[in-house]
Amino acid sequence: MSDAQQRKGLLTYKQHEKLATVFFLLPALFFIAIFSYISFLLTFFLSFFKVDWLKTFEFVGFHNYVKVIHYDLFWKSLLNISWYVVLTVSSGLVLGLFFAALMEQKVKGLGFFRVAFFLPMVVSAAATAWIFRLLISKGQFVPELVATLFNGYQIDFLGNPKLVMVAIAAMTMWGGIGYWILIYTAGLRSIDPQLYESAMIDGAGFFRRTLYITVPLLKPVILFLSITGIIRAFQLFAMVWLMAPYGEAAGGPDDATQVPILLIYNIAFGQMDFGYASAMAAALFFILLILTVIQGKLGGLTQK
Amino acid sequence: MNQQRVTGTSAVTIEKKPFTADTVKYWMGNAVMYAVLIAGAVAMIFPVFWMYLNSLKRQEYAGGANMVWFPPPWEAKYFTTDHYMELISRASAKSSGGADNFIECSVNTVIYSTVGTALSLLICAMAGYALAKKKFRGSNVILMSILATMMIPGIMVLLPDFVITNFVMRAYDTFAGLILPTLANSFGVFLMRQYMLSVPDELIEAAKVDGAGEARTFFTIALPLATPMLVAFGILLVLGYWNDILWPMVMTKDLKVLQVALLNLTEIGSQRMGPVMAGAAISATPVIVLFMLVRKQFVQAMTSGALKG
Numbered sequence: 001m002s003d004a005q006q007r008k009g010l011l012t013y014k015q016h017e018k019l020a021t022v023f024f025l026l027p028a029l030f031f032i033a034i035f036s037y038i039s040f041l042l043t044f045f046l047s048f049f050k051v052d053w054l055k056t057f058e059f060v061g062f063h064n065y066v067k068v069i070h071y072d073l074f075w076k077s078l079l080n081i082s083w084y085v086v087l088t089v090s091s092g093l094v095l096g097l098f099f100a101a102l103m104e105q106k107v108k109g110l111g112f113f114r115v116a117f118f119l120p121m122v123v124s125a126a127a128t129a130w131i132f133r134l135l136i137s138k139g140q141f142v143p144e145l146v147a148t149l150f151n152g153y154q155i156d157f158l159g160n161p162k163l164v165m166v167a168i169a170a171m172t173m174w175g176g177i178g179y180w181i182l183i184y185t186a187g188l189r190s191i192d193p194q195l196y197e198s199a200m201i202d203g204a205g206f207f208r209r210t211l212y213i214t215v216p217l218l219k220p221v222i223l224f225l226s227i228t229g230i231i232r233a234f235q236l237f238a239m240v241w242l243m244a245p246y247g248e249a250a251g252g253p254d255d256a257t258q259v260p261i262l263l264i265y266n267i268a269f270g271q272m273d274f275g276y277a278s279a280m281a282a283a284l285f286f287i288l289l290i291l292t293v294i295q296g297k298l299g300g301l302t303q304k
Numbered sequence: 305m306n307q308q309r310v311t312g313t314s315a316v317t318i319e320k321k322p323f324t325a326d327t328v329k330y331w332m333g334n335a336v337m338y339a340v341l342i343a344g345a346v347a348m349i350f351p352v353f354w355m356y357l358n359s360l361k362r363q364e365y366a367g368g369a370n371m372v373w374f375p376p377p378w379e380a381k382y383f384t385t386d387h388y389m390e391l392i393s394r395a396s397a398k399s400s401g402g403a404d405n406f407i408e409c410s411v412n413t414v415i416y417s418t419v420g421t422a423l424s425l426l427i428c429a430m431a432g433y434a435l436a437k438k439k440f441r442g443s444n445v446i447l448m449s450i451l452a453t454m455m456i457p458g459i460m461v462l463l464p465d466f467v468i469t470n471f472v473m474r475a476y477d478t479f480a481g482l483i484l485p486t487l488a489n490s491f492g493v494f495l496m497r498q499y500m501l502s503v504p505d506e507l508i509e510a511a512k513v514d515g516a517g518e519a520r521t522f523f524t525i526a527l528p529l530a531t532p533m534l535v536a537f538g539i540l541l542v543l544g545y546w547n548d549i550l551w552p553m554v555m556t557k558d559l560k561v562l563q564v565a566l567l568n569l570t571e572i573g574s575q576r577m578g579p580v581m582a583g584a585a586i587s588a589t590p591v592i593v594l595f596m597l598v599r600k601q602f603v604q605a606m607t608s609g610a611l612k613g
Contacts, residue, residue, distance in 0.1 A: 020518035021438040025446065028431035031488035035465055036453040042464035054471065099344060102337060115599060116345035119352065121606070122591040124547035126566040127584035131351045134358060134577045139367055141354070174351060179606060186607045206333070231457065238549050241567055246574035261459055261550070269554060274463055285460050 047279035053272040064279035074280065077258040078287070080165060081234060084259070087169035088176070089229040093222060095173070096180025101210050103181070104188050118178040125175070129242035132171040133158070158243060161256035168239050168257065176232075180225060187221035188214065223299035227292055234288060237261040260284050355588070359387055359581035366578060387582035398558045404565035406586050413561040413587075416552070417545040420483045424541055425534055427487055432496025433526050437508060447497065453490045458550075461485075466554055477557045486551065492537055495608065499533035500526060536605035539598055546591055562587040 011019065047065070050058040068074055103113060120128070136142045136157040146155045157167040191214065199209050215222070240257040244250040249266075251258040260280070268277035357374075358366060360383045365372040375382035391406040435447050465485040475481030503526055511521045527534075549563040556564070566583055573580045595602055 017438070017518065018440065021434050021440055023518075024430040024434035024438070024522070027427045028450070028488075028493050029446070031427065031484070032450055032453055032490055032493075034468065035485040035488040036456060036461060036490065039461035039464035039468065040453075040456050042467065043460050046464065046467075054467070099341075102341060105337060107337070107341065113341050113345055114603075115596075116348045118599065118603065119592065119595060120348055122543055122547075122595045122602075123352070123588050124549070124563055124566075124591075126549055126563050127355070127588045128351075130566065130569070130573070130580050130584045131355045133573070134581065135351065135354060137577075139371075141373070174348065177348075182603060182606050235458065238563070238567065242570070244570075246570060264459060264463075265550075265554075268463055268466075274467065278463055281459050281463065285457060288457055289455075 043278045043281055043285075046275050047282050049275040051273055051275040054274060057275075060275070064276045065283065067276060068280050068283050073255065073258055074260075074263060074283075076255055077260050077263050080256065081236065081259050084165055084169055084172075084236060085230050085233045087166065088172050088233050089226055091169070091173050092176060092180040092229055093225060095177055096184050096225070097210070097214070097218070099177070100181045100184035100188055101206070101214060104185065105206070117181055120175045121178040123175060125238040126242060128171050128175050129168075129239040132167065132174070133242060136167055158245065159253055161254040164243055164253065164256050168236070168243060171239060172233075172236075183221060183225055184218070187218045191217050219299070223295065227295050230291060230295075231288060234284070235261060237265070352588075352592070355581050355584050358577060359585045360384065361578060362386075363576055363578055366576070387576075387578040388586070390579050391583055391586065397560060404560050404568055406562070406565060406583060409560050409562045409565045410586065412559055413546060413563075415479060416482060416548075416561055417542050419479065420486055420545045421538055421541040423483065424487050424489050424492060425538055428489055428492035428496045428537070429500075429527060429530060429534065430522070431493045432498075432500045432530075433522055435493070435497040436500035437503065437505070437526070447494075450490045450493050453488070454494075462550065462554065465551075469555065476555065477559050479559070482552060482555050482559065486545070486548075489541075492541070495533060495537050496530065499530050503529045535598075536601055536608060539594070539602050539605050542594065543591060546587075 048059060048061060050056075050060045050063070052058075099117065103110060103117075107113065123131075134140060138156060138158075142157070143155050146153055155163070157163045195213050195217075196209055199213055204212070236259050240259055240262055241250045243257055244252050250262055264277045264280050264284075267273055267280065361372075361375065362382055362384045364370050365375060365382050372382060377383075394403045394405045396405045396408055397403060431450075435443055469481040469485055470476045473481060473484075475484070507525050507529070508521055511525050516524065547563060548561070549567070552561045553564050553567065560568075562583075566580075566587055569580045569583055
């Protein structure tokens with residue numbers, strides 16, 4: 001008595017199961033097909049058109065890409081975001097490992113410290129940006145603290161093009177450090193504790209143990225964190241929006257906070273030129289792709 | 305034997321550690337460690353504390369000559385709930401001359417987060433179940449083609465998603481337009497598939513022998529067994545939806561969520577930070593409470609999220 005011969009309604013059991021499988025898969029495949037695959041291709045498609053207010057479409061070939069390459073602000077935004085990537089990824093890699101390794105020592109009150117470091121992860125970028133804008137505004141907490149500590153030195157984070165990106169990186173790290181700590185902690189727990197014990201017998205202190213045992217063994221984790229760190233950093237948007245001088249469009253002061261997503265947003269929804277904006281998004285995609293491949297290769301090389 | 309062991313341990317405990325330079329070094333190292341950790345913890349908590357403090361501080365003490373940095377909590381004259389009242393009593397953005405009413409925005413955010421999370425979980429679980437438990441030709445190809453979309457950065461699909469939802473679906477400024485494009489969660493499908501692999505085949509077979517149909521098997525056997533993963537991934541989804549900003553910003557006009565309303569506070573922010581901090585508190589408090597309630601699962605979920613690399 002095989003399954004295939006048993007009938008349930010009009011269909012055999014085999015057919016019935018096949019139909020069910022399709023039914024289970026269909027919603028996910030439908031949405032992924034439309035909003036990932038078709039969208040992805042549509043970006044390239046749109047990038048070859050001059051789109052005016054989404055009403056007129058005119059085929060322009062590679063013209064949009066040429067425009068992107070000749071657009072100084074695009075390169076400036078890449079420079080800005082690179083600076084931000086360097087700041088956030090390097091401090092995340094160092095501080096994350098430092099605090100993760102500290103918390104893996106026998107710490108009393110570990111629960112409290114974990115809550116303190118992980119809590120800011122759930123606070124949104126917009127709320128974070130507002131809180132820090134209050135903290136670093138003139139006459140507010142941080143500048144006053146700096147003035148008290150450093151003999152009345154007046155520091156202006158928001159008006160100084162050199163400092164504003166540093167401030168944005170700092171608030172990003174406030175919200176993000178928990179994530180670096182978390183991933184590092186998972187990596188640290190996979191290391192054989194006997195290695196540390198023998199190092200301790202040899203008299204290696206916390207810093208030497210971290211540098212000579214932990215870091216080499218955590219190479220895959222470090223590689224993962226730096227690749228995802230770069231991809232996350234490129235998504236910077238809400239924070240620069242809220243750091244602009246009041247009454248001015250985002251990106252200031254002095255274009256110091258122009259970042260790629262902001263440019264794409266402004267071209268698409270300010271100038272309503274979806275073709276040009278799509279070309280920029282595609283260019284950004286290729287830049288990220290190349291960065292990821294290079295990093296993967298570098299990571300592979302250093303592991304050998 | 306037993307006796308020997310007991311005397312052995314007691315000998316160790318009775319023996320007092322000699323007070324040497326090593327002991328001093330050990331305690332100094334410990335003191336430095338706690339000092340660093342406490343300094344870090346204070347730096348992490350202080351901004352949240354500052355948000356709540358300033359959302360409740362009266363305008364006249366928030367800056368300038370009368371600035372009171374840390375008003376004593378028992379002195380009522382320093383505090384007010386006016387900033388919250390201002391935000392939740394505004395006329396709706398839908399009426400002319402109105403602004404974002406924060407109660408309306410909260411309701412929108414709750415709908416966006418809960419409906420999005422529920423639908424996303426269901427869709428991902430269904431696909432994950434089929435990919436893990438059904439044997440059919442091409443299942444690997446389908447899995448790979450789903451996984452491949454994880455490499456696509458969000459900005460690559462933002463504009464076309466907008467075009468599709470607006471000009472094909474005509475769903476601008478609706479919940480449908482807001483939620484449907486977010487349901488394509490390839491990472492979620494992957495997570496659910498990995499988890500469903502651990503559901504024993506025998507249980508599914510047993511359910512079928514008992515006469516349960518495909519849908520019933522899924523909803524009464526597979527789905528309940530995947531609860532831990534549903535909870536973990538659900539937490540990630542809720543937080544993601546709650547804090548999502550770019551997509552709601554381009555997709556809605558009147559149907560504002562809290563994060564977009566926060567962006568629109570710049571005009572007030574240039575004059576008074578009190579209401580802005582109240583707005584930040586309204587948006588942050590629910591997720592802070594959620595975090596405190598499920599922090600263990602949250603940590604697990606964030607760690608499992610890293611496995612995708």
